Amino acid sequence: MITEKVMEEMFKPRQAHWRTSITKVEPNRLTTRGRLQEDLMGNISFSEMVYLLLKGDLPSDNPKKMFEAVLVSFCDHGVTPPSTQAARLMASAGSTVNACLAGGILAFGENHAGAIEKAMKNLQEGVKLAEAYGRSASETARFMVEELKTKDQKVPGFGHRYHTEDPRARKLLKLGKEYGCSGKHVELALEIEEILGREKGIKMNIDGANASILSDLGFNWRFGCGIFAIGRLPGLLAHVNEEMSSEEPFRKITELDTV
Structure with missing residues (x-):
């Protein structure tokens, strides 16, 4: 016979479990890929941290320098890319910084990135x-x-x-x-x-x-595309800041003819 207590246990809401091998979170302790985050801070570069997160281990010296050069090569290409134009247009419209950055990344597509x-x-x-x-x-x-x-x-x-x-x-x-x-x-x-x-x-x-x-x-x-986004994000942020601080809001990019 199923008692009321058993019924409660059967239909008790269960907490969803998220599993990850990337970072373990414990009280007062963060371990990423088996390494304490406070030990990584001040001892490795940002590009090494990205490599560690994506590949699961720290790179040796030459791959480290190579991967850093890759990220630097993505940094910016002026106002020519659609992503930069999208981010700046959103900034001109008065969108928040995070929305502008998201808009820039969402402009990545088959023909760009x-x-x-x-x-x-x-x-x-x-x-x-x-x-x-x-x-x-x-x-x-x-x-x-x-x-x-x-x-x-x-x-x-x-x-x-x-x-x-x-x-x-x-x-x-x-x-x-x-x-x-x-x-x-x-x-x-x-x-x-x-x-x-x-x-x-x-x-x-x-x-x-x-x-x-x-x-x-x-x-x-x-x-x-994700690695490209990591490298390009600082450039997008610089363009968004320039648009917000140096240009008039809602500025005209081109003149439109009306018919």
């Missing part, structure tokens, strides 16, 4: 293909370019609206070689650049360079 994720996925699949079929980087690059061409698709990570040669990409590739962080993904990206450069004069852009380097650092392609 999405390219790095696409490029990472493309390169990671390409390397797996090369390894599975015993193809060289050159053969794989040719196959990938031709396949995208038949689909009338651009190769993500190559070509830029403003730069015939993206200065950030060239520096990152140089650092990757210097730090020993260039591997099969960078090799494949360079082979693709060789083909596109010869056929169309197209060079690797910042997304292609970062996609190949992050892939060689062991990041899954799904991290691509």
